[in-house]
Amino acid sequence: MTGGRSHLDPLAALRAPGDPACDVYLTGTVFLDIVFTGLDAAPVRGTESWARGMGSSPGGVANMATALARLGLRTSLAAAFGDDMYGDYCRDALEQGEGIDLSMSHTVPGWHSPVTVSMAYEGERTMISHGHEAPPKDEVLEGGRECPPPARACVASLVPGEAQEWIATAARRGSRIFADIGWDETGGWDLSALPDLAHCDAFLPNAVEAMSYTRTDCPRAAAHRLAEQVPLAVVTMGAEGAYAVDGGTGESAQVPAIAVEALDTTGAGDVFVAGFVMATLAGWPLADRLACAGLTAALSVQEFGGSLSAPGWAEVAAWYQHVRSYDVQDPAALRRYGFLDALLPRCARAWPLRRAVPTIGFRA
Template identity: 30%
Template sequence: MPAKVVVIGSLNMDLVTRAPRLPQGGETLIGHSFTKVCGGKGANQAVAAARLGAQVSMVGCVGRDAYGEELRAALLAEQVDCQAVSTVDDSSGVALIVVDDNSQNAIVIVAGANGALTPAVVGCFDSVLQAADVIICQLEVPDATVGHALKRSRELGKIVILNPAPASRPLPANWYENIDYLIPNESEASTLSGLPVDSRQTAQAAASRLIELGAGKVIITLGAQGSLLADGQRIEHFPAPTVKAVDTTAAGDTFVGGFAAALAGGKGEAEAIRFGQVAAALSVTRAGAQPSIPTLSEVQAFKTP
């Protein structure tokens, strides 16, 4: 049977503009292009896990609007189980994204229907959580919901992953005991640890601090510099595959989804990290969020240039 991954989180319609550079305050730029792409960190991670070999269920909310219909249809097209995707009387979540010529992005999120994903709604689909091998959460839904999901996932004995994105403040202290793998990027690791993260050395200090706070294991993703794994006993660096980046949108989501799919499928920790890194590397060679996520066969066929 395929490994089962449950993603509890956001579904957003991404409204993406490409421009020469990111605008400054009060500035108007002429953009190169505009596209509308299904996204949201939760949905992206669900698509990634599904394309990379897992059987996936999504727990989330969409609005009673055209975007909501499109977001649900996109997941169904990837064979993601949507029985736990509820339709609510609100607009669907949106993300306004600007990508510059150096493939860096700036994002503004409007939660919309994602704010209706309450602990009570998650509780209605407890059987979905019970069937999981790995459960993934992020921070684009209410904090109370994330805290509930982490605690319930731990009670059920599942492997629990928290991708703390977007991170605007430290996590509640009582969350850490329920997290097996905390997977922040550099800026998120800095926010959570209170330490600057701008190199492998500073990332090590931040990872150690997050272990002290109670996380089981920490994986800090460092973009082109790879990733760092800390478990309280050791810190190991995993170099990233070398590729030419076009758009970094959803690279972190692809890593998380790929790592979860590999872990749920029985791969060892180091192998799962490398698998997620290859998937993320392939994703940055393409534009968009979900359209950029590779398939299992593409990851298996990848060879470092």
């Protein structure tokens, strides 16, 4: 099960008649990602560099959607797709390859797909993107369906100084809102400039973002400050792991990161959020949610690309079997990730797993 649809449903025990058909809804821009790998160094101006590997995949918001779907969540994505070959490729990869519901998405005639070229070397990445903003879609789709649809949860990216109406609508309909934030280009770092924060159940910034918004000099202090604004604050701290504070109960938890050799960090933040959303919807304890999110993110950075690297349950099971093996048994990992015993099927696949690298142009 490398990529594609998950055969493990983490919410199976919780599903009941009358539940929304969608577990998670999200919206955003889908890019075609072209990733060059095997570069010995950064390209030098005026020279030609040859890469030893290349892969293509849907990127942008597709990174998050793919990560959610590979963890077994029924995922609905609203996005614009161009009517070019790139758009067809991305739509097919998400809908047919990953089982993501695209009924809320739309095709824009004459609009070309946004493209990002990423070059990975020495554990770093350099990206060049091009695209134009897509025209908005109607809020009411064919057949009278409304967007956003009923969903257990929604994943949103907050924008400083901008209220996104769909977030308030989704929260009003009972969806739990999980939000992250990008770099504040205005330099204001003002929590009051994030109006949609009031609708969020969980806020998941990185350490720099959290400290900037709270005017603190410690990620843990920042998490406690943010927990005064949202029910749950989660701050990612890179190699130090992640720290979370439940604003309602006062509970806090910290889980260290798994030490891995990072090949490409593209999409790792999306994978972390996806793992945390899945574990939260499944009702896991706070520390286990952090551990699950950190594990999935650690597995993703060992592969190249964004959605290409998002792990499924086969990857998680293979890793857990590896740390339980006689030769490399890790007692600390066994204690921290013991919650996987009741969830994962036996997995006989070899470790480490290697992914196929897809490309555009082959025809069946």
